[in-house]
Amino acid sequence: EPEVTQTPSHQVTQMGQEVILRCVPISNHLYFYWYRQILGQKVEFLVSFYNNEISEKSEIFDDQFSVERPDGSNFTLKIRSTKLEDSAMYFCASRGTPLGNTIYFGEGSWLTVV
């Protein structure tokens, strides 16, 4: 079964540092997402991306966050200046078409800001 892959699986970073989380969505998918999950809480939507631009973003996704699809396969989430409260599991997800397709989640990148 095709999979969404994410790297790194775990990253520890100093507060104020920049972090880039990487994702390779399923190859023929068109819609890409980042979600985050703070430990013990629900999965929260951050941003959706379609046709090389952001289609929707949540209140969490402020100016410190950015996404990019630099080539045909990678989809990245950048946090410019990390804060303690950015510590969470970040999930990348992708969907093939608007209708009739499942959203597939990657294994997640666990970010710890110290």
Added chain:
Amino acid sequence: GENVEQHPSTLSVQEGDSAVIKCTYSDSASNYFPWYKQELGKRPQLIIDIRSNVGEKKDQRIAVTLNKTAKHFSLHITETQPEDSAVYFCAASIMEYGNKLVFGAGTILRVKS
């Protein structure tokens, strides 16, 4: 925007019993309702989903029901097994245009053997 409420937050059942988890949603435009199972430290895994044009869907021991009028949907697990122990999340979405999933708060299901 969409808001999804999920109950109960924890559910403990004896092996072999049934488990029911309920969710309500606020946006009548939502038309896709998946359920995800998440084991500790793992990704959410889709276990079943339902679209708004059907009222019920079954897959072996798992079923989902949808009441569009009342805006609620439920997950039913029959003959529970210890491996069903996990966190279960409901979600709602508008399928068109690749809209985001809005998740419920999750239910910790413990199946006691």
